[in-house]
Amino acid sequence: MEVQDRLCRLENLIENLAAASISDSASQKANPSEGQVEQLDSFLEHSRANQVQSDQRTSSFVFSSSPDAPPHETDYYPSIKQSEKLVNLFFQNVEPFMMILHQGSFKKELEQYRRQAHPYQRDFEALLLSVHALAIATIPSMTVHALFGNTKETLLESHGSQAEKALAQCELLKSRSIICFQALLCHITFLLEQVRYDEGSAMIGLAVRLAQRLGLNHDPNHFNFSSFSADQRRRLWLYLQHLDFRCCDNIAAEPLCAGMNVDCKRPKNVNDNQWEPCPYSKKSTEPESVLAFREMTFVTLRHEVESVQSEILRQMRSDVSDSAQGRVMQYRALVQQRILQYFDETDPLQRLVAAYIRSRIDHIDIIARHNHFRSCLEDERVRKSLFVFAVELLESISRIESDLLGVTEISPTCSWLWILRSSVPWHAIAVTLTNLTMYFQGPLVSRAWSQIDAIFDRFSKNDCNLVAMPVWKPLNQLRDQAQFKRNSWLEQELGTEGLASTSDNGTGDPFSPTALPMARTPLEVCVPLELKGSPVDFANYFEANNAPLDVLMPDMQSDAQNDFFDFFALSSDQFNN
16 A cells, blocks of 8 residues: 555656746756655655565576665665766766667666656666666776765665666566667676676576577567567677677687577668657658768677688688788778778777777787788798787777877766777787897887786776686786796896886897897797687697796796686687587
């Protein structure tokens, strides 16, 4: 009775607000009084709390917390004003790189939800809370504190917990709701941004199975969907493929979507406002894709780049020729001719997309060049060119970061830096560190160390902390080894004063014998990048070359050696199917 009484009072309040809005001026229509908003917040909070307490039917073993457990001390629902801020931050900073929610349609459904009139009230609540959590996860700590008066860690814990409980309450494992699936994708992205890849990769497996249940892997043209609904379904499948690739690229998880029966087409390269967000929209209202920058350009280009990288990795497992490098060159020219030439790089977002796509293509080029390096029996000239290219790639990413920081200084609420965490160039970092165990002096070495120090500093900070990544520990050990070897060489060759002198001795050649001396040790094969799937498999390369661990890493203790190879020792049959 208490719940019904509160709902009746809530309906009366909404009716009063609606009546007042009709008689007031236009400004009063859009802005109800603060007392009315606070009263509405209070009723919504009590209604949600009673709704959660009255429903004991769901099972939440998927999540780490139980929906029936007492709430955490910091758990709370944001007010309407805070919710509006978080939703706006999401569509400004996150959605341009996800494109799974139509902003106009989402805002209309949000109004329905706040009036308790949404047909899928519980599912939309899970989506809204997941949007809140992801918005907080992708903006800097200082911005969070300035906007919400609380620490980012506290809000992440609170909103993340609420999103998990909401997903459990909407019966995720039984759901056939697109809204619930959108909430799941947002929550998985939230987990990956928190470097919770073990949980995130497991949830991706669940998401793939749910996507099959919803038929997202098949093109909507096979079914009776409107043009708008069909394109929204294609976007969901496209983003799920990206999440799957992201786990493959960062933690060597086995790809899930690659071997499936898939005939889903790519979504159209258009802006959201070109669609009529109606489930009954006609074919005649469907916009046409164009060869120009649109809101969908980034996600479609990213998907193409990831598909090319996966194709090259499969090709390299069966062929060690330089055909992969030629394929990258052709794709680079195609993208430049077909898309990038139409970008207006005075626009910050278009400039970011162009720079990001070029860096990802360069990343694939690193993979192909290393494959060519091995096919040339580790030719010294090829090794040097690979080293130069890896350092240049790291420098280009540093320029992207500097540009993004400049955008944030102009608009503090605009934060796109999080996109760099989703695609770290691990291969380029490994190539650079490998060569730094061999080359100790010269301009290129100084540039390489500058980038390595910047990368380790950047990804050790709270807002971009990747220390928990499995690949971080072996790379950090390799960095320590490179520093130790360089210092040892300088002490031996140049004396104590040589530690502060790393000039090229006036040669002007970064690879001259005096400018860039090379360690003639068994570390010639220290960290090659044999790519067998995702992202790297060093152990098979070492085994094929009969290189024992104590020779490969003579300056590291045995337990450190084992730790280094734990991440990369992938079973050879994992990628053979």
